[in-house]
Amino acid sequence: MKILDNSIYFSNYGRHLVSRLQSRSIFNELKNDLDHSSILRLNFEGINLVTLSFMTELFANLKGSNIDKVTIENANSAILPKINFAMKRINSKTEGVC
Amino acid sequence: MPQVVNIDLNQSHKISRLISVFSEIDMAESLEINILHRRNWFISVHLYPILCSIVNEMRANNVEVIINFETPENCNQLRYAERMNFLDCLGIEYLNPYRRHGNAGRFIEILNVPPRGYDFPIDLLEIFTNDFNLGEAAARDLALIMLELACNTTMHTYSANGSYFYCQKYPDQRFLDIYLVDSGVGIIHTMRGNEEFFDKTDEELLPLSIQFEMGSGNGQGHGLYFVSEFIRRNGGGMLLVSGNYNLQIHSGNLTTGVNDRYKGVILKMRIPFDITVTMDELMIEKEYENLG
Numbered sequence: 329m330k331i332l333d334n335s336i337y338f339s340n341y342g343r344h345l346v347s348r349l350q351s352r353s354i355f356n357e358l359k360n361d362l363d364h365s366s367i368l369r370l371n372f373e374g375i376n377l378v379t380l381s382f383m384t385e386l387f388a389n390l391k392g393s394n395i396d397k398v399t400i401e402n403a404n405s406a407i408l409p410k411i412n413f414a415m416k417r418i419n420s421k422t423e424g425v426c
Numbered sequence: 427m428p429q430v431v432n433i434d435l436n437q438s439h440k441i442s443r444l445i446s447v448f449s450e451i452d453m454a455e456s457l458e459i460n461i462l463h464r465r466n467w468f469i470s471v472h473l474y475p476i477l478c479s480i481v482n483e484m485r486a487n488n489v490e491v492i493i494n495f496e497t498p499e500n501c502n503q504l505r506y507a508e509r510m511n512f513l514d515c516l517g518i519e520y521l522n523p524y525r526r527h528g529n530a531g532r533f534i535e536i537l538n539v540p541p542r543g544y545d546f547p548i549d550l551l552e553i554f555t556n557d558f559n560l561g562e563a564a565a566r567d568l569a570l571i572m573l574e575l576a577c578n579t580t581m582h583t584y585s586a587n588g589s590y591f592y593c594q595k596y597p598d599q600r601f602l603d604i605y606l607v608d609s610g611v612g613i614i615h616t617m618r619g620n621e622e623f624f625d626k627t628d629e630e631l632l633p634l635s636i637q638f639e640m641g642s643g644n645g646q647g648h649g650l651y652f653v654s655e656f657i658r659r660n661g662g663g664m665l666l667v668s669g670n671y672n673l674q675i676h677s678g679n680l681t682t683g684v685n686d687r688y689k690g691v692i693l694k695m696r697i698p699f700d701i702t703v704t705m706d707e708l709m710i711e712k713e714y715e716n717l718g
Contacts, residue, residue: 350544381577
């Protein structure tokens, strides 16, 4: 299941999260199933690599859809800095806080 | 009558010389390429991804490209070229075909990174870690760099054929040479998509492309910044060619230059095995810089 209890399980899309196109595709696939009133959980279990391109595209799309409450789950120490950096950069360009 | 160019593989062509040969070519018109070499003389490998990109971009746009290439038997240089996937990429049959089994060794064969793809065609992290035996931090950061660059090519090149990647390891000198080449629209054209740059000259736009959060607007402007900064801070080298201009990083310094026109992007990177500044550290530095 790609989304459950307002959680996105990225392992359903492979071990590497790379391209802006992929990020856009995932967001478009799931956006209508997201509960805007609850915290969105981004689950990175099993993910080995993420690019800044993928993450900034994702966070920009989430902000654009007024989804401003997000938590990061099960991101290993190799990918968490990239995720945090992307989140902070997108937040610095828009109002609101993830 | 097709356009005709002659390429001598054995003259240690500087990239600039190869660019000059193709700078006058109309990529919408049929082309005949005479590839020359003296048997068993050394071939400069940087020619391969550039030739593959130009030829296959034209073919992907249904332009006829005829390649005349003498391929004698038992030629060590051509066997090596075949191992690198060069001949196959150009659609040339070799009399003594050689197929590698597995990626272990000192190079990653020339491969096409398709346009509009979601991921790199091979698992670079695994190759850099297990086959190239790089340290964990270096393997991870190098894989990340290539994935960011590949993402750039899928988003910005508008290339029919994508880009070409090639990697050569030099274990004694302890560095990698990595090439990523496309024959798309080029960086200048992409940067002009950002209205903020309407008053910038072409010469000004290429250096802007590697500055933090200076991009086309169709992205965040992080990829080329962190790639170039990673190379610069780790004592590596970089040559970025697009249009009539180029950027070079050498010994920690950035310089700009002029060249004959290359339509797409040629990126050559020389990256040491031993990384002293990681991507995470660069990002932390940037966070503190922006807080201040």
